[in-house]
Amino acid sequence: MLSTKHIGDQANTALVAAAEAAQTAYRKALENHSPQQLAAVAMDGADGTPTMLIDVLVEEAVIDAATAAGVNVLSEERGWIDIGSAVSLVIDPVDGSANAAAGVPLSCFSAAVAVDGEFTEAMTVWLHTGERWWAAAGRPAFGTSGCRSAKAAAVSVLRPHPRNWDAWSRVARSATRIRILSCSTLDAAFVATGAVDAFVDAGSDTHRLMDIAAATVLVSAAGGAVVDAYGRPIVFDTDLTRRWSGVVAATAELADELCALIRG
Amino acid sequence: MLSTKHIGDQANTALVAAAEAAQTAYRKALENHSPQQLAAVAMDGADGTPTMLIDVLVEEAVIDAATAAGVNVLSEERGWIDIGSAVSLVIDPVDGSANAAAGVPLSCFSAAVAVDGEFTEAMTVWLHTGERWWAAAGRPAFGTSGCRSAKAAAVSVLRPHPRNWDAWSRVARSATRIRILSCSTLDAAFVATGAVDAFVDAGSDTHRLMDIAAATVLVSAAGGAVVDAYGRPIVFDTDLTRRWSGVVAATAELADELCALIRG
Numbered sequence: 322m323l324s325t326k327h328i329g330d331q332a333n334t335a336l337v338a339a340a341e342a343a344q345t346a347y348r349k350a351l352e353n354h355s356p357q358q359l360a361a362v363a364m365d366g367a368d369g370t371p372t373m374l375i376d377v378l379v380e381e382a383v384i385d386a387a388t389a390a391g392v393n394v395l396s397e398e399r400g401w402i403d404i405g406s407a408v409s410l411v412i413d414p415v416d417g418s419a420n421a422a423a424g425v426p427l428s429c430f431s432a433a434v435a436v437d438g439e440f441t442e443a444m445t446v447w448l449h450t451g452e453r454w455w456a457a458a459g460r461p462a463f464g465t466s467g468c469r470s471a472k473a474a475a476v477s478v479l480r481p482h483p484r485n486w487d488a489w490s491r492v493a494r495s496a497t498r499i500r501i502l503s504c505s506t507l508d509a510a511f512v513a514t515g516a517v518d519a520f521v522d523a524g525s526d527t528h529r530l531m532d533i534a535a536a537t538v539l540v541s542a543a544g545g546a547v548v549d550a551y552g553r554p555i556v557f558d559t560d561l562t563r564r565w566s567g568v569v570a571a572t573a574e575l576a577d578e579l580c581a582l583i584r585g
Numbered sequence: 586m587l588s589t590k591h592i593g594d595q596a597n598t599a600l601v602a603a604a605e606a607a608q609t610a611y612r613k614a615l616e617n618h619s620p621q622q623l624a625a626v627a628m629d630g631a632d633g634t635p636t637m638l639i640d641v642l643v644e645e646a647v648i649d650a651a652t653a654a655g656v657n658v659l660s661e662e663r664g665w666i667d668i669g670s671a672v673s674l675v676i677d678p679v680d681g682s683a684n685a686a687a688g689v690p691l692s693c694f695s696a697a698v699a700v701d702g703e704f705t706e707a708m709t710v711w712l713h714t715g716e717r718w719w720a721a722a723g724r725p726a727f728g729t730s731g732c733r734s735a736k737a738a739a740v741s742v743l744r745p746h747p748r749n750w751d752a753w754s755r756v757a758r759s760a761t762r763i764r765i766l767s768c769s770t771l772d773a774a775f776v777a778t779g780a781v782d783a784f785v786d787a788g789s790d791t792h793r794l795m796d797i798a799a800a801t802v803l804v805s806a807a808g809g810a811v812v813d814a815y816g817r818p819i820v821f822d823t824d825l826t827r828r829w830s831g832v833v834a835a836t837a838e839l840a841d842e843l844c845a846l847i848r849g
Contacts, residue, residue: 500767
């Protein structure tokens with residue numbers, strides 16, 4: 322875990338400002354609204370999926386903080402906000418909204434910084450505890466478990482859907498242990514620190530860019546691999562209808578094996 | 586969440602002393618040992634399963650504190666320690682040992698107080714954050730979601746095993762959302778607070794008494810139901826070879842439906 326103080330002189334100031342705004346807004350939302358209110362569908366997001374009130378409340382605060390700090394923002398609900406900067410934040414204001422709204426304290430603010438379209442750094446903040454994971458591209462940080470095979474791996478998975486039940490089952494039955502925490506960015510942080518060996522969307526194409534953008538920086542800096550199960554590049558793109566089946570693994574070998582399991 | 590202060594004048598003093606000893610020992614264990622050391626098998630427990638170093642370290646501290654406070658202890662690894670008191674603590678020193686050892690911060694101290702064989706109160710403590718859930722039998726506390734059907738339920742499940750894959754799949758495909766947090770007592774606390782609708786061992790008979798003893802008090806006080814999928818009574822018993830498939834649900838109707846799904 323990195324404290325704010327620790328990363329204060331290294332991290333992009335807009336990234337830190339957005340993270341702090343998210344945490345304050347999350348706490349206020351939980352104080353002032355019931356679970357039913359927080360989970361109510363407030364609007365349809367720019368990514369085409371229904372948006373809960375908790376997402377709206379935190380996103381507003383995050384966008385205000387980031388644009389005030391002079392950067393563009395690509396965010397889940399409001400989409401692409403271009404203020405003409407070379408720097409953009411790809412933000413999931415509340416990853417794990419369903420957890421957060423219900424009262425399961427597993428949800429994160431997560432963002433990656435893109436400079437001229439290249440991811441340069443990222444930060445994930447566990448909203449319940451304030452713990453933060455930050456890394457810069459190309460600078461080693463954390464350290465994955467080094468696990469190389471599914472048979473030996475503790476794998477976190479997105480929950481199954483009817484459309485990917487078979488692929489999901491192949492992963493679940495191959496791994497030594499599975500978890501479903503329902504918070505992709507927290508799962509990715511745990512891959513970076515070596516607490517879990519891999520995290521996958523087992524072919525449901527649920528992941529949007531903001532669900533896995535931070536992982537591409539954090540887990541790569543930790544020596545792991547972040548790929549799409551179907552080989553699509555995970556790159557900065559303002560088209561929020563794009564989806565991926567992210568595979569975040571301790572090693573490239575484990576990522577390859579999990580991709581093969583998902584593809585069947 | 587109840588602070589220590591809040592429950593200090595109500596809870597059994599041995600229960601509070603054991604909880605505090607567990608938290609101190611957990612923090613020390615994480616400071617002084619690597620994940621590999623914490624996960625290493627230190628002995629075979631009284632329940633017949635291999636015991637990790639982290640279990641041993643925390644259990645020693647908990648047993649010392651509880652017996653010093655004058656109560657008998659039934660614990661996962663050392664078994665039944667009878668000092669001739671009418672009061673016994675049924676303790677899981679570290680529920681979610683695999684999480685705790687690996688660095689996934691989802692593990693709990695959990696204990697129920699039995700007086701002359703009847704459960705009278707219970708407490709679960711999230712070791713990473715210090716949050717505590719305490720209740721006394723027969724006194725309303727917390728409040729479940731009130732959910733009455735699997736189709737509408739967010740259900741936490743123990744991870745699947747080959748021996749219960751079919752029953753597990755029936756539950757997973759019937760619920761609106763599933764999670765696998767790998768910490769039964771935290772899951773039960775979330776049922777008590779209404780954050781999740783149910784938590785089940787889908788017929789794998791993994792649960793020992795200490796995995797579900799606290800739930801019988803906490804979730805009942807919250808208006809929910811705690812039963813075994815096969816109808817076996819969940820009662821105080823010092824035989825640690827006994828196993829259950831616990832079903833912890835927001836309502837008796839939901840518990841019944843989940844039991845039927847598990848039995849197939």
